[in-house]
Structures are given as structure tokens and as C-alpha cells.
Amino acid sequence: xxxxxxxxxxxxxxxxFAQTVHRRSTDRLSEVELVMPxxxxxxxxxxxxxxxxxxxxxxxxxxLAGRAFSFTMALDGVGAWPPISESHVEMDxxxxxxxxxxKLRTGQAxxxxxxxxxKSSPGSVRDVLTRQLDPYTLAPLWPDAIALAALQAxxxxxxxxxxxxxxxxxxxxxxxAAADNPHAQLRGSAGAEELLRQPYxxxxxxxxxxxxxxxxxxxxxxxxxxxxxxxxPRPAWIRGIDHRIEAHQPGSRDLTESPSTRLAAIHAGAxxxxxxxxxxxxxxxxxxxxxxxLILRRALDLNSGVAVNPSxxxxxxxxxxxxxxxxxxxxxxxxxxxxxxxALAHATSGPCLQQNLVAVLExxx
Amino acid sequence: MKTIAELLAAVPELADAEPVTRVVxxxxxxxxxxxxxxxxxxxxxxxxRRLVAERCPVCTRVYIPPxxxxxxxxxxxxxxxxxxxTGTITTFCIVNIAARGLDVEVPxxxxxxxxxxxxxxxxARIGGLPHDRVHVGQRVRVVxxxxxxxxxxxxxxxxxxxxxxxxFTPTGEPDADPxxxxxxx
Numbered sequence: 001x002x003x004x005x006x007x008x009x010x011x012x013x014x015x016x017f018a019q020t021v022h023r024r025s026t027d028r029l030s031e032v033e034l035v036m037p038x039x040x041x042x043x044x045x046x047x048x049x050x051x052x053x054x055x056x057x058x059x060x061x062x063x064l065a066g067r068a069f070s071f072t073m074a075l076d077g078v079g080a081w082p083p084i085s086e087s088h089v090e091m092d093x094x095x096x097x098x099x100x101x102x103k104l105r106t107g108q109a110x111x112x113x114x115x116x117x118x119k120s121s122p123g124s125v126r127d128v129l130t131r132q133l134d135p136y137t138l139a140p141l142w143p144d145a146i147a148l149a150a151l152q153a154x155x156x157x158x159x160x161x162x163x164x165x166x167x168x169x170x171x172x173x174x175x176x177a178a179a180d181n182p183h184a185q186l187r188g189s190a191g192a193e194e195l196l197r198q199p200y201x202x203x204x205x206x207x208x209x210x211x212x213x214x215x216x217x218x219x220x221x222x223x224x225x226x227x228x229x230x231x232x233p234r235p236a237w238i239r240g241i242d243h244r245i246e247a248h249q250p251g252s253r254d255l256t257e258s259p260s261t262r263l264a265a266i267h268a269g270a271x272x273x274x275x276x277x278x279x280x281x282x283x284x285x286x287x288x289x290x291x292x293x294l295i296l297r298r299a300l301d302l303n304s305g306v307a308v309n310p311s312x313x314x315x316x317x318x319x320x321x322x323x324x325x326x327x328x329x330x331x332x333x334x335x336x337x338x339x340x341x342x343a344l345a346h347a348t349s350g351p352c353l354q355q356n357l358v359a360v361l362e363x364x365x
Numbered sequence: 366m367k368t369i370a371e372l373l374a375a376v377p378e379l380a381d382a383e384p385v386t387r388v389v390x391x392x393x394x395x396x397x398x399x400x401x402x403x404x405x406x407x408x409x410x411x412x413x414r415r416l417v418a419e420r421c422p423v424c425t426r427v428y429i430p431p432x433x434x435x436x437x438x439x440x441x442x443x444x445x446x447x448x449x450x451t452g453t454i455t456t457f458c459i460v461n462i463a464a465r466g467l468d469v470e471v472p473x474x475x476x477x478x479x480x481x482x483x484x485x486x487x488x489a490r491i492g493g494l495p496h497d498r499v500h501v502g503q504r505v506r507v508v509x510x511x512x513x514x515x516x517x518x519x520x521x522x523x524x525x526x527x528x529x530x531x532x533f534t535p536t537g538e539p540d541a542d543p544x545x546x547x548x549x550x
Contacts, residue, residue, distance in 0.1 A: 030401025033433045036441060050439050066396030076432060079439020122396040131392070140390045 012104050013228040013235030014332035014361065015221050016042040022185045022216035022317035025121035031060075031070060035117045036077030038219040042113065046221050046231045050079040053221075054109025056086045057100045059093035059116035060321050063128050074117060085109065092116060093218060093325030094286075094347030094357050100222055101241055110224045111231075117217035118321035125213055125320060132350060134249060145288075146210055148351045150202040152255040153291040157204055159256045162294045164204055168192040170290040171208040171315055178312025185212045185317040211288040216319030218326045236332035236343075236361045239275070240268035243347075243357035250352050261299040261346065264358040270300065274342045274362050282307045282334050282343040284327035288314045292353055296346060300358075306344075310334065324348065328359055335363040403433030403442070408525035410447075414514050416507075418483055420444040426484040450507035452480035452487070452533070453541040455550045459496050474499050477550075478533050484549050493534035502540040505533035 018041035020026075026034055043049065056078055060071050071088045080086065089096045093116025100112035120128075126144035133139040156162045172192050178184035189195070195208045221231070228235040244260035244267075246253055265271065270280065283306050287293035293308070293315075302308060309315075311330040314323045324347025334340035342362045349355040369384040400408060403419060407430045410417040419442035420427045421435035428435065428442060435442050457476035463469075474496050477486025491499055492508070507530055509516070514529035523529075 027397070027399045028402055028405070030399060030404065030433065033401045033403070036434050036439070039439065040441075063394075066394065066398060073432075076434045076436035077439055079435070079437055081437035119399075122398060123394055127394060131394070135390060136388055139392070 010105055010107065010224050011228070011237055012101055012222055012224055013232070013237045014328065015223045015228050015232040015235050016045040017218070017220050017329035017333050017336070018042045018045070019183050019218040019322075019326060019329060020216045020319075021183050022214040022319050024185065024213060024215070026119060026215040027121055031065060031074045031117060031119060032077045034119065034215065035074045035115060035217045035219075038217050039077050039113065039115055042219045042221045046223075048111065048221065048231070050084070050113075051082065053111050053113045054085065055100055055103045055112040056084055057088065057096040057103075057112065057114050059089045059091050059096035059325065060118065061090055063131055064118050064120060064123065064125070064320060066122055078113065092286075092321050092323065092347050092349050093220075094328055095243065095324075095349070097220060097222070097325060097328060098241060098243060098357060101238060104222055104224050110227045112222040113219065114222065114325065115217065115219035116322045116325045118319040118323075119215040120213045120320055121215050129320075129351075138249070145351070146202050146205060148250060149210070149289040149292070150205045151250070152295075152352045153204050153209065153289065155255045156291050156294065161256055161298075162291060164196060164206075165192060166294060167204070167209050167290045168195045168206075170293050171195060174290070174293075174309055174313050174315040177310050178316030181311050181316065183317065184312045185214050187312070187316065205289065205291075209290040211314050211318035212316070214317050214319040214323075216317060216322050218319075218322045218329055220325065220329050220332070232336065234336055234338065234363050236335035236363060239360045239362050240270070241357070241359040242267035243355065245350070245355040248350075248354070250354070253352070253354075255352050256295065258295050258299040258353050258356060261296055261353065261356040261358060264356050265300055265344070268358045268360050270344055270358055270360050274360075276341065276362070276365060278341040278362070280306055280342050280344050280360070282310065282331060282340040284311060284313070284331040284343065284345045285309055286314055286324045286327045286347045288318050288323065288348070290315060292348070295353060300344065300346070307340075324357065328361075331359075331361050335361055338363070401433060403431040405525075406445070407431055408527070411527070411529035412514050412522050412525055413518065414450075414509050414516070414529070416448040416450060416480060418446055418448050418480075420446060427482055428485050429480060429483050429487055446482070448480045448482045450480075451536060452478040452483070452505060453546050454491065454499065454501055454503045454505060454533075455479045455486050455546050456501060457491060457499050459499075472496060476533070478505055479546050479549050486549070489530060490532040491534070492532040500540075502543060502546070504536045504538040504541055506536050508532050508534050
């Protein structure tokens with residue numbers, strides 16, 4: 001699938017982004033009370049009202065909420081009257097954004113509202129995530145998200161591709177970057193030596209290699225062509241976006257590599273020169289576990305000239321189902337602020353980087 | 366429709382396989398559900414026999430139970446107000462099938478009660494009269510549950526619960542003018 005705009009293509013941009021302050025628990029708020037402020041925020045940024053949004057798409061998970069059709073209650077925060085054109089994915093909001101992008105791309109709408117949210121605090125997210133595994137042979141073992149990430153990290157170590165010091169350096173850099181991000185949950189870190197003196201959580205992972213447990217929400221507005229230019233002085237144009245999935249069974253994959261990220265990046269045009277010839281200067285990578293960032297860096301050929309996760313990434317705040325959309329939003333916000341010319345955003349889903357989405361965003365001259 | 370054994374027989378490599386027809390995989394997840402700020406205020410007020418609603422600052426509709434947001438405008442419902450314990454039946458049905466886990470004898474009457482001043486019907490049971498006398502437009506009032514919402518509270522308040530409202534019963538007033546509830550049925 002070619003995703004780059006051709007002569008007949010419709011250029012689509014992120015024109016607004018908002019997020020909550022991510023916290024360990026927001027038990028005083030319902031989902032809709034968590035989501036509504038970020039939806040109101042992006043509408044306010046653009047001056048749009050809900051009735052002027054052509055398409056609305058959200059991402060969330062009933063397994064986190066512990067309740068069926070939980071997204072329908074969050075919809076109250078949008079104002080679905082007169083009845084709106086709406087869809088929902090039981091996935092990270094990055095995939096909701098992809099669906100909205102297709103809707104805009106095919107000319108069915110000119111503006112789209114995308115939001116996603118996750119409250120991990122009501123249940124045990126480590127256990128909840130085991131329910132996405134094969135129900136006959138894997139889920140009965142309850143291998144939680146940290147155990148699976150530890151298998152992946154150990155495979156990296158055994159392959160000689162990284163060591164525990166690399167993992168610690170990733171955590172330190174991410175959480176120190178988050179010091180400038182008022183929305184992040186973990187803002188700052190002790191030095192790598194001190195981190196490496198801490199006990200293992202699940203060998204070879206220590207606590208610093210794991211994401212915080214977060215409640216949070218994010219919202220984005222997409223717009224086409226001139227509508228985008230009218231809504232933001234510096235739209236973050238989506239030059240390409242693609243997502244690829246690997247086998248469901250982690251045992252059938254080489255966990256040290258991410259070929260789905262690589263393919264998605266190729267199809268999103270990440271390795272091609274931008275319209276301006278500018279190189280990718282920023283990458284927002286959705287790596288909930290530190291070692292996964294190292295795998296993604298290799299899959300994406302990111303060199304030291306690229307600022308990786310200036311927001312702090314998922315190691316600084318990890319609202320499940322929103323953390324991927326946050327990467328696209330953070331990358332777009334850097335372009336909006338003039339801090340990036342061409343940025344890559346990545347989102348992941350499933351165990352051990354099973355499914356990956358890559359978007360390339362670019363600002364005008 | 367083919368049986369699993371027939372389906373397996375159609376694949377030569379699986380012809381002799383004994384089909385697994387059942388795997389038992391116990392799974393249990395526990396959640397602490399949060400009703401949120403608006404519904405928390407509503408549920409706590411019920412234990413004191415008060416009906417707390419919220420009004421949308423844009424369209425002025427009054428919602429009960431409040432959810433902190435106007436679902437038609439997508440705006441925070443910032444104005445709080447208390448509603449009287451009286452209202453009008455806007456629709457009802459007679460339930461003859463017992464719901465599993467619901468401790469109510471069938472048949473019972475289930476209705477929307479439009480509390481005076483509200484713009485959405487409150488789901489409630491109707492009691493205190495034969496079911497064939499229930500009708501749309503009938504005026505009703507709350508009958509409180511003494512355990513969940515004691516009339517003269519002493520000591521610790523009871524746990525917040527929708528059970529504070531036992532049911533609604535006719536007030537004996539004349540039926541409401543249909544113009545008062547026609548828009549909110």
C-alpha cells in the first residue's frame with residue numbers, strides 16, 4: 001500500500017494535540033471525566049465544535065475498564081448529538097488515528113477527532129495483559145507483561161546486542177528528558193550506576209526498565225489540506241503511515257528484532273528524503289520497556305543525530321491504550337512548536353512488540 | 366453442520382487425531398470500579414434522601430443520575446441542583462421474567478420516572494398499586510429504603526447505593542399535563 005500523497009492524494013495533518021497529566025491512579029474520576037477535558041482542549045485549540053468534526057474515532061479496552069462497551073460511556077464527553085459519524089478500536093489510539101486517516105484519505109470527511117484513554121488503576125494491568133495471549137496454551141500460564149518483556153530482554157543480552165547497562169542508560173535518558181514534560185508521571189532518574197545496584201524485578205529487568213502504571217488520556221484533531229492550514233499555522237503533515245503485525249505466538253518470533261516496525265517504516269516512507277529533503281530529526285518511540293527501545297532503534301536505523309523520545313516516552317508515562325497515540329501527538333507537537341522539521345512516531349501493541357505502527361510527520365518550511 | 370471429528374477427518378494428517386472438545390481455563394480478574402466524581406456525589410446524597418442532579422451550562426438540560434458531562438453537548442455539567450422526590454411516569458413495562466441475581470419478585474413494574482425539573486427519565490420500579498393501574502403521565506413519589514437511606518440517620522452513614530430508592534408510588538395527584546413531559550419521553 002502506498003501511503004505517500006500523490007497528485008490525487010489528500011494531505012492530512014495533525015492540527016491539535018492534548019493529553020492529561022498522567023497519574024498512577026485517577027480513582028476519583030470516571031472514564032468520561034478523564035477524557036472530556038482533553039477532547040475539550042483540542043476543540044478549543046482549533047476553534048472547532050463537535051458538530052463540525054467529520055469523523056470521531058477512539059481507542060480503549062474493556063479489559064482495562066473491567067466493563068463491556070466502556071467506550072460508549074466515554075462518548076458522552078464528545079457530545080454525540082446530532083448523531084455523529086463514529087468508530088472505536090479495541091486498540092491503542094494510534095490505530096484509531098489510522099482509521100481516521102483512512103476516512104479522511106478516502107474523502108469521507110475533512111476533519112477527524114481521535115482520542116484514547118486507559119485507566120490501569122481499577123485492576124492489575126500485569127494480569128489484564130495476559131488475556132491477549134493464546135487462550136489454550138499461553139494465557140493459562142499467566143505470563144504477565146513484565147515476564148514476556150524479560151524474555152525479550154534476555155534474548156537481546158544473549159545475542160550480544162545489548163547489556164543491562166544499555167537498558168539503564170535508556171531509562172536514565174528517558175526519565176531525565178521527561179523532566180521537561182509536565183504531563184509525565186516519572187520525571188527524573190538517578191544515575192545508571194545507582195540503578196544497576198537495585199535488585200531485579202524479573203531478571204534481567206529491574207524496576208527502571210519497566211513502565212510506570214498510568215491512568216491517562218490523549219486527543220488529536222486531524223484535518224485535510226486547506227482545512228488543516230486554516231486550523232494551525234504549522235500543521236504536522238502525515239507524510240506516511242503504516243502498520244504491520246507479526247505472529248501471535250511470541251515463541252515463533254525472533255524477539256531481538258522488529259521486522260514489522262521495519263516494514264511499516266519502509267511503507268510509511270521513513271527511509272526516504274522528505275519533501276524538503278530534511279532528515280528525520282525526532283523519533284517518538286512507543287517502547288514500554290527500555291530494552292524495546294534498543295530493538296526499535298535498530299529496526300529504524302536511528303542514528304545519534306535523532307532525538308529519541310524527548311517527551312520521556314512510555315518509560316515516563318504509560319497509559320495503556322493512549323501511550324501510542326501520545327507518541328504521534330508528541331511528535332506532532334514538536335513540529336507545531338517548530339522544534340522538529342521531520343519526525344517519526346511509533347506505536348506498538350501486543351506482547352513483545354508484536355504489532356507496530358509507524359507514521360512520518362513533517363512541518364512546512 | 367459437520368462435527369469436529371468430520372472436519373478433522375477431511376484433513377489427512379489429522380484423520381486419526383482425537384479432537385479436543387473442551388479445555389477448562391479458569392481466569393479471574395478483579396477491578397475496583399470508580400463511579401467518578403459526579404456519580405459519587407449522587408450516590409452519597411441518596412443515602413441522605415436527597416436527589417442531586419446536574420445541569421448543562423449550554424443546553425440547560427438537567428441530568429439525573431449526573432455523569433459530570435452533558436452527552437448531547439459534550440460539556441462539563443458544572444451546575445449542581447437538588448430535585449424533589451416527585452415525578453411523572455413517561456414509559457413503563459411489566460416484567461414477568463426474573464433477572465438472574467436480581468432479588469425482586471416477578472411480575473414487577475419497571476418505568477422511567479421524569480423527576481420534576483429533570484430532562485432525563487430515572488430508571489425505577491413502581492409499586493403500591495395493581496400493575497393494570499400504572500399509566501404514562503401518572504404522578505409518583507420516591508419510597509426510600511430505610512436500610513440504605515435511613516429517615517433519621519445515626520452514626521456511620523450506610524454505604525452509598527442505588528438501593529436507597531426502593532421504588533416510586535402514586536401520589537394520588539391528577540395526571541401530569543402531557544406538555545410537561547412530551548419532550549423528555
